Amino acid sequence: VSWRSRFLGRPQRAEGAAPSPEEELRRVRHRLERERAARREAEQISETVTRRLYEKQAALELLETVATASNEASAAAEAMKVAVDGVCAHTGWPVGHAYLVEGDSTPVLVPTTTWHLDDAVQFEAFRAKSEATRFAPGVGLPGRVLATGTVAWIIDVTNDPNFPRAAAAAEGGLKAAFAFPVLISGEVVAVLEFFAPEAAEPDGQLLDLMAHIGTQLGRVMERDRARAQLAHQALHDPLTGLPNRRALIADLEEGLAGASKEKQLLVLLYDLDGFKAYNDSFGHAAGDALLARLAHRLTTALEGRGSPYRMGGDEFCVLASLDFESPENVAEHAAAALVEHGEGFTVTASYGSALVPTESTSSTEALRIADQRMYARKSIGSRASAGRQSTDVLLKVLSERSPDLGIHLDEVTELCRAVAEKLELHEDQVAPLLQAASLHDVGKAAIPDEILNKPGPLDAEEWEFMCRHTLIGQRILSAAPALTRAAAFVRSSHERLDGQGYPDKLRGDDIPLGARVISVCDAFDAMRSDRPHRPAMSTEEALTELRHCAGTQFDPSVVHALCAVIAEREHVAIG
Amino acid sequence: MKGIVFNLLEETVSHDYGEDVWDQLLEAAQLDGAYTSLGSYSDEDLMRLVAAASSALNTPPDEIVRWFGRSALPLFADRYPQFFEPHTSTRSFVLTLNQVIHPEVRKLYPGADVPVFDFDTSSEEVLVMGYASPRKMCAFAEGLIQGAASHYGEQAVIEQPQCMVRGDEKCVLEISFSR
Numbered sequence: 001v002s003w004r005s006r007f008l009g010r011p012q013r014a015e016g017a018a019p020s021p022e023e024e025l026r027r028v029r030h031r032l033e034r035e036r037a038a039r040r041e042a043e044q045i046s047e048t049v050t051r052r053l054y055e056k057q058a059a060l061e062l063l064e065t066v067a068t069a070s071n072e073a074s075a076a077a078e079a080m081k082v083a084v085d086g087v088c089a090h091t092g093w094p095v096g097h098a099y100l101v102e103g104d105s106t107p108v109l110v111p112t113t114t115w116h117l118d119d120a121v122q123f124e125a126f127r128a129k130s131e132a133t134r135f136a137p138g139v140g141l142p143g144r145v146l147a148t149g150t151v152a153w154i155i156d157v158t159n160d161p162n163f164p165r166a167a168a169a170a171e172g173g174l175k176a177a178f179a180f181p182v183l184i185s186g187e188v189v190a191v192l193e194f195f196a197p198e199a200a201e202p203d204g205q206l207l208d209l210m211a212h213i214g215t216q217l218g219r220v221m222e223r224d225r226a227r228a229q230l231a232h233q234a235l236h237d238p239l240t241g242l243p244n245r246r247a248l249i250a251d252l253e254e255g256l257a258g259a260s261k262e263k264q265l266l267v268l269l270y271d272l273d274g275f276k277a278y279n280d281s282f283g284h285a286a287g288d289a290l291l292a293r294l295a296h297r298l299t300t301a302l303e304g305r306g307s308p309y310r311m312g313g314d315e316f317c318v319l320a321s322l323d324f325e326s327p328e329n330v331a332e333h334a335a336a337a338l339v340e341h342g343e344g345f346t347v348t349a350s351y352g353s354a355l356v357p358t359e360s361t362s363s364t365e366a367l368r369i370a371d372q373r374m375y376a377r378k379s380i381g382s383r384a385s386a387g388r389q390s391t392d393v394l395l396k397v398l399s400e401r402s403p404d405l406g407i408h409l410d411e412v413t414e415l416c417r418a419v420a421e422k423l424e425l426h427e428d429q430v431a432p433l434l435q436a437a438s439l440h441d442v443g444k445a446a447i448p449d450e451i452l453n454k455p456g457p458l459d460a461e462e463w464e465f466m467c468r469h470t471l472i473g474q475r476i477l478s479a480a481p482a483l484t485r486a487a488a489f490v491r492s493s494h495e496r497l498d499g500q501g502y503p504d505k506l507r508g509d510d511i512p513l514g515a516r517v518i519s520v521c522d523a524f525d526a527m528r529s530d531r532p533h534r535p536a537m538s539t540e541e542a543l544t545e546l547r548h549c550a551g552t553q554f555d556p557s558v559v560h561a562l563c564a565v566i567a568e569r570e571h572v573a574i575g
Numbered sequence: 576m577k578g579i580v581f582n583l584l585e586e587t588v589s590h591d592y593g594e595d596v597w598d599q600l601l602e603a604a605q606l607d608g609a610y611t612s613l614g615s616y617s618d619e620d621l622m623r624l625v626a627a628a629s630s631a632l633n634t635p636p637d638e639i640v641r642w643f644g645r646s647a648l649p650l651f652a653d654r655y656p657q658f659f660e661p662h663t664s665t666r667s668f669v670l671t672l673n674q675v676i677h678p679e680v681r682k683l684y685p686g687a688d689v690p691v692f693d694f695d696t697s698s699e700e701v702l703v704m705g706y707a708s709p710r711k712m713c714a715f716a717e718g719l720i721q722g723a724a725s726h727y728g729e730q731a732v733i734e735q736p737q738c739m740v741r742g743d744e745k746c747v748l749e750i751s752f753s754r
Contacts, residue, residue: 039611043611043612043613046613047612047613047683050613050682050683050684050685051682051683054681054682054683054685055682092674092675092678198661
């Protein structure tokens with residue numbers, strides 16, 4: 001007989017007398033208690049499930065809120081604010097804050113003004129301290145997240161050895177904290193942090209949820225980034241990376257609004273000369289590379305002076321405010337950057353300028369004026385070279401630097417050499433001085449003959465034109481890298497000690513010594529030569545004039561050296 | 576009203592007066608008395624039970640409700656120790672009602688219509704607590720606070736300069752604790 005038939009086969013109820021009423025009551029009570037206990041347990045199970053459901057639903061709602069904000073927000077900052085508020089509402093924590101990562105090679109967390117603060121007064125010290133603190137990787141709560149790329153939790157920040165804001169947190173009564181990263185394919189781009197008034201153990205479930213929120217926010221940040229990239233592309237030239245014509249027009253319009261007679265804006269248009277030939281000789285790829293190099297040089301040259309743009313083709317533009325510099329200075333500086341020179345080619349730039357608002361109050365008008373002036377200058381340049389020695393040929397000569405260049409000494413060069421010796425200049429200084437001395441008038445090649453040979457005095461405009469020859473001389477010499485120092489001497493060879501010279505109105509020691517030597521020797525040689533309007537002076541008369549102008553026009557020590565040189569020569573000649 | 580309140584009322588009445596009294600109250604109030612903590616029941620049910628108890632014990636309804644609050648508190652402490660353990664004084668416990676306890680109640684019983692209190696903690700000696708609810712059950716709050724005081728080994732003296740039962744806009748409880 002199996003246990004089954006034994007147990008189930010017979011009636012359960014014990015045979016014999018019915019239970020007493022007391023026994024019956026005891027059993028009923030017992031049954032009631034069992035039922036009550038079962039009900040309690042069922043209620044408890046249900047409560048646990050309800051609670052879990054509630055939490056799951058709350059988490060989903062938070063995620064949905066952040067996801068919706070991430071999809072609909074027009075800027076990442078908006079979505080970030082929704083997330084900070086949402087997490088505070090979800091956790092009941094009173095303080096939430098966002099950081100953005102800046103810097104590619106050495107990232108650092110920069111505080112934003114995106115906050116959730118339940119009580120602005122209570123947490124003011126903490127807010128101020130946070131907004132004044134940047135975090136390097138590993139430092140403080142957000143720095144940990146930046147370093148690891150994962151969530152972080154601090155049970156009590158006031159006891160944490162790596163929490164620089166502990167004092168401010170204690171003042172606001174903040175203890176527990178967590179933070180999580182906003183990630184774009186593994187890269188931390190932002191960090192959100194939250195604080196509670198009580199110490200709390202890490203909540204794994206909560207941190208999992210926060211990691212999801214970080215991923216959601218990453219999407220909106222990524223979209224923001226893509227949009228910024230598109231905006232950048234719309235306003236920049238992909239080849240050189242310079243802002244393009246559209247950016248120029250926008251900047252010029254903006255500059256026009258802020259410009260005044262006292263605060264002028266300079267518009268410069270540059271057009272490369274020799275670029276077409278370069279392209280034809282070396283191909284478009286080489287031409288593109290040249291444009292990129294020139295753009296880079298132009299950017300460097302304009303640092304702190306103005307902004308470069310590429311208009312397309314071989315045209316560049318520069319916008320500069322004339323706070324500290326003369327228009328010529330900026331223009332020449334940029335022109336000197338747009339030069340490249342090598343075996344069989346020379347690329348230079350012609351420019352035209354316009355002043356805003358004195359010459360024009362509209363952007364199109366300003367560009368038109370600059371364009372016209374640029375072409376006018378180009379044609380002057382080519383006329384002058386047709387009539388005289390072609391600058392191209394000269395540059396070719398300079399580029400190949402014939403050994404004769406330094407040896408071909410005219411009278412000025414010879415005087416300069418002797419004065420340099422008297423002044424005990426170092427050999428390194430003497431070589432560029434002699435190069436500059438022999439070529440100091442080369443810029444006059446670009447001055448029209450009508451002005452150069454005009455019998456009477458020059459009018460203001462002609463004089464201004466004349467004054468440019470030092471700048472042109474500098475540009476020509478700059479084309480040969482070996483003549484860079486000589487070029488600087490040529491530029492300053494018509495400066496005066498008292499600041500009344502040209503083109504930079506330099507004073508005293510600001511004028512390179514080489515230029516001061518050339519200036520004295522050149523003047524002496526000029527006075528000793530016959531001129532259309534006067535005969536040559538005697539040596540004595542010329543020296544007297546030099547001494548007379550020492551200290552105002554000329555460097556007294558150079559004048560003194562020249563006098564000594566001449567005295568020795570006369571002595572030798574007499575002897 | 577949440578079922579848990581009826582469950583606790585049954586427990587306290589049965590404990591202090593016996594199960595028969597609970598049966599009699601249900602009969603007098605003409606209620607079947609099947610309450611589970613998971614359900615929600617009409618506020619009216621509770622009012623009828625209180626009225627029945629009031630006439631059976633010849634005691635004012637407020638007094639009944641106050642007694643209920645005082646007696647129910649140990650049962651709360653038994654069921655939900657996690658809310659009581661972090662505190663050593665009644666004042667700090669009471670101050671967590673809005674932020675901690677009632678939010679938790681909402682998690683367990685979705686749709687629970689819990690009251691919101693406002694606190695004035697500017698005085699160290701007297702905690703001022705505002706209460707406004709259509710149920711006008713300030714006496715229940717008083718009883719619970721007194722029960723909580725006993726839990727923490729304190730006495731609570733509660734004055735009510737304003738009371739909805741007396742026609743004021745809201746109830747104001749001025750509570751001072753002593754050991």
